[in-house]
Amino acid sequence: MTDRHTMEAWVRRFNAAPDHSPRPRLVCFPHASGAASYYLKLSRLLAPEVEVLALQYPGRQDRRHEPLIDDLHVLADRACEAIAPFIDRPTAFFGHSMGAVVAYETALRLDRADAPEHLFVSGRRAPSVPGQDDTHRLSDDDLIAVVTALDGTDSRVLDDPELRPLILPTMRGDYRAIETYAPRPSRPLSCSLTVLVGDSDPLTTVDAASAWEAHTTGSSEVQIFPGGHFYLNDHWDDLAALAKTSLSAHA
Numbered sequence: 001m002t003d004r005h006t007m008e009a010w011v012r013r014f015n016a017a018p019d020h021s022p023r024p025r026l027v028c029f030p031h032a033s034g035a036a037s038y039y040l041k042l043s044r045l046l047a048p049e050v051e052v053l054a055l056q057y058p059g060r061q062d063r064r065h066e067p068l069i070d071d072l073h074v075l076a077d078r079a080c081e082a083i084a085p086f087i088d089r090p091t092a093f094f095g096h097s098m099g100a101v102v103a104y105e106t107a108l109r110l111d112r113a114d115a116p117e118h119l120f121v122s123g124r125r126a127p128s129v130p131g132q133d134d135t136h137r138l139s140d141d142d143l144i145a146v147v148t149a150l151d152g153t154d155s156r157v158l159d160d161p162e163l164r165p166l167i168l169p170t171m172r173g174d175y176r177a178i179e180t181y182a183p184r185p186s187r188p189l190s191c192s193l194t195v196l197v198g199d200s201d202p203l204t205t206v207d208a209a210s211a212w213e214a215h216t217t218g219s220s221e222v223q224i225f226p227g228g229h230f231y232l233n234d235h236w237d238d239l240a241a242l243a244k245t246s247l248s249a250h251a
Contacts, residue, residue: 198231
């Protein structure tokens, strides 16, 4: 059983619904070096129809003094424990980049409980598509350069000599987690699935992202947006509309 302290550490409820509310939920999983606050804008767009829960992984922001988890399977185990008490109404998962894989692995662990009803995977190739990633082995300067080029983190933060030592361990640990991840043999999910990808994403081709469709026996679709790896920064309204449509279908 998950204790209250664990839930409060892991789960951020930006527009919390009253207990026993019929409102559906969207659980959001951050990208590498990302935090729960990344989904604050999406939460505001979905309120009050959908309650947004965002995970806060250890090692960042208010959890910066906690040990990092650089094993993605362990991260999914902990995420599953934290959100299991919230699977009491129609629920969808949304994960971007590394978060897409954490969301998928968490969904695998919950699938027998018929949750989530829908999975959104964004900006990440499918687990069945091999790749060679070694960003976590780069020097500090090269790692910062790679992350800066993706436009997912404010360059002023990455250039700050006082903040860099605080950010780099988290960044490197998250990249280690996703780049050393190896999927375990498993049955496909049973939920419906939406694949989201930018048409000029330097990390994920449309074909590699579309391969997610083989990971569920439920219905699936691919949505292609103009933009790079963080295309969603310019398309929060569209993503909110997709989430509302999906969850209303399951309500």
